[in-house]
Amino acid sequence: MEQDTVVGGISRTVSHNGYLFDIGGHRFYTKVSLVEQIWREVLGDDLLTRPRLSRIYYKGNFLNYPLLPGEALRKLGVLESTRCGLSFLKARLLPIRPENDLETWITNRFGSRLFEIFFKTYTEKVWGMSCKEIGADWAAQRIKGLSLSALLLNAIRPKRGKSDEIKTLIPEFLYPRRGPGMMWERLHQILEDAGTRVVLGARVQSIEWVPEGVVAVETTAGRFDAGHVISSMPIQQLVRALRPAAPEWLAPAARMFRYRDFVTVALFLDARHLFSDNWIYVHDPGVSVGRIQNFKNWSPEMVPDDSKSCLGLEYFCQEGDPLWAASDDELIALATRELAQLRLAPESAVLGGAVVRMPKAYPVYDDQYKSGLSLIRQFLHQTPGLQLVGRNGMHRYNNQDHSMLTGVFAARNVMGAHYDLWEANVDEEYLEEGRVVTEAELRKLDATQPAVPSRRVMPEN
Numbered sequence: 090m091e092q093d094t095v096v097g098g099i100s101r102t103v104s105h106n107g108y109l110f111d112i113g114g115h116r117f118y119t120k121v122s123l124v125e126q127i128w129r130e131v132l133g134d135d136l137l138t139r140p141r142l143s144r145i146y147y148k149g150n151f152l153n154y155p156l157l158p159g160e161a162l163r164k165l166g167v168l169e170s171t172r173c174g175l176s177f178l179k180a181r182l183l184p185i186r187p188e189n190d191l192e193t194w195i196t197n198r199f200g201s202r203l204f205e206i207f208f209k210t211y212t213e214k215v216w217g218m219s220c221k222e223i224g225a226d227w228a229a230q231r232i233k234g235l236s237l238s239a240l241l242l243n244a245i246r247p248k249r250g251k252s253d254e255i256k257t258l259i260p261e262f263l264y265p266r267r268g269p270g271m272m273w274e275r276l277h278q279i280l281e282d283a284g285t286r287v288v289l290g291a292r293v294q295s296i297e298w299v300p301e302g303v304v305a306v307e308t309t310a311g312r313f314d315a316g317h318v319i320s321s322m323p324i325q326q327l328v329r330a331l332r333p334a335a336p337e338w339l340a341p342a343a344r345m346f347r348y349r350d351f352v353t354v355a356l357f358l359d360a361r362h363l364f365s366d367n368w369i370y371v372h373d374p375g376v377s378v379g380r381i382q383n384f385k386n387w388s389p390e391m392v393p394d395d396s397k398s399c400l401g402l403e404y405f406c407q408e409g410d411p412l413w414a415a416s417d418d419e420l421i422a423l424a425t426r427e428l429a430q431l432r433l434a435p436e437s438a439v440l441g442g443a444v445v446r447m448p449k450a451y452p453v454y455d456d457q458y459k460s461g462l463s464l465i466r467q468f469l470h471q472t473p474g475l476q477l478v479g480r481n482g483m484h485r486y487n488n489q490d491h492s493m494l495t496g497v498f499a500a501r502n503v504m505g506a507h508y509d510l511w512e513a514n515v516d517e518e519y520l521e522e523g524r525v526v527t528e529a530e531l532r533k534l535d536a537t538q539p540a541v542p543s544r545r546v547m548p549e550n
């Protein structure tokens with residue numbers, strides 16, 4: 090069941106007058122060999138290997154990311170560089186404890202100046218809250234292994250193998266010739282050809298259950314009997330969709346998850362070459378745009394002909410706020426203005442645009458979500474046949490490989506295996522080990538038992 094009329098969810102590709110763009114930009118990168126094998130099987134030669142270039146825009150300067158020390162010194166100036174160095178030394182000598190929030194986590198590793206220049210503005214644009222309010226879990230999961238010394242080493246030492254890489258700094262990645270949606274459109278076709286129906290435009294409205302397990306789903310396209318339900322819908326919606334209603338002890342879980350929403354404004358330009366980056370992080374509080382994708386640099390086939398470019402300006406917002414509620418024309422005008430303000434392209438080069446609003450693009454890690462997860466996991470434990478997978482399905486700030494792996498585990502469980510989907514930590518444990526995860530290792534996770542997460546201790550203010 091898919092409520093939308095297209096497949097791919099957040100990993101879809103949108104097509105508009107011959108221009109293609111993603112919701113964000115979707116690198117295909119994984120250490121799980123099974124996932125890569127599926128990508129290769131489905132896409133074959135259409136899976137391109139692309140070089141990565143992404144820079145940070147800060148006070149009118151483009152700084153390479155990962156940082157190059159010489160360039161950072163030149164562009165930030167001696168005074169600012171000295172301040173960065175001193176604040177780094179202070180952080181190493183006098184780290185702040187406890188290290189529960191993102192600001193403290195990053196400051197302890199980089200110093201307060203580098204935190205302000207390279208992390209604060211962008212991160213706060215993305216999450217719409219202070220870095221003090223964001224749990225250190227986020228950093229631990231997303232930028233584990235990243236430290237100033239790792240960045241410096243990365244800049245000066247010769248590159249070694251894949252297993253040696255820090256995830257945030259991967260120098261190349263895989264990408265389908267016509268965007269990530271190609272993967273899901275092709276898989277859709279393979280399923281249909283094999284006689285498996287994918288029902289589009291079918292919004293799941295309720296999930297009927299009894300103490301012995303799930304019974305059926307009621308959708309806008311009809312009722313379907315089901316002994317197994319694998320859900321990727323946001324957990325809060327799932328709790329609200331239960332019929333009979335969720336037990337009293339579970340009901341609060343419907344209010345324990347928060348999300349960040351996302352608007353992509355794609356601009357189509359009469360420009361052969363604008364900049365070489367795949368994407369740019371905009372660390373400039375003077376504009377609302379957070380990041381800019383240059384889709385032609387992801388794949389040349391994302392534009393109708395080589396004389397054109399397609400940029401994706403990314404705005405992080407909250408459903409219903411002024412940005413979200415602005416009309417498409419207003420958003421295209423805003424993006425056009427900001428692009429010119431950043432001196433990336435003149436307004437006259439913009440031929441047109443398209444807007445995609447993606448609700449619940451980012452599951453937020455706040456002080457409540459773990460309690461919510463704990464409740465839903467207790468319910469799953471007692472309700473056979475119901476499994477949660479993926480990003481909002483498990484409220485996990487993940488990549489496609491995690492969604493795919495949990496999907497594969499869930500399907501194997503339907504066939505009689507006993508995988509604990511919550512153990513599929515492709516980002517944390519496996520990457521920390523720094524090696525490719527084999528199918529044999531994945532199979533060892535069969536029969537793992539669910540573990541209830543502990544609540545994070547929050548600072549008092």
Ligand SMILES: Cc1cc2nc3c(=O)[nH]c(=O)nc-3n(C[C@H](O)[C@H](O)[C@H](O)COP(=O)(O)OP(=O)(O)OC[C@H]3O[C@@H](n4cnc5c(N)ncnc54)[C@H](O)[C@@H]3O)c2cc1C
Nearest residue numbers: 092098099100113115116292293322450479480488489492
């Ligand atoms: C800006 C951005 C950039 C990203 N970049 C990358 C990247 O570079 N590399 C990478 O690997 N990953 C990236 N990701 C993450 C990637 O998009 C997700 O991991 C992946 O798409 C999650 O897939 P999913 O199936 O779990 O969830 P989703 O993509 O959210 O799919 C869930 C589906 O369920 C449907 N649904 C929800 N409720 C109902 C209902 N009641 N009834 C029927 N259908 C319903 C939705 O319509 C949706 O299609 C990025 C994400 C964002 C937001």
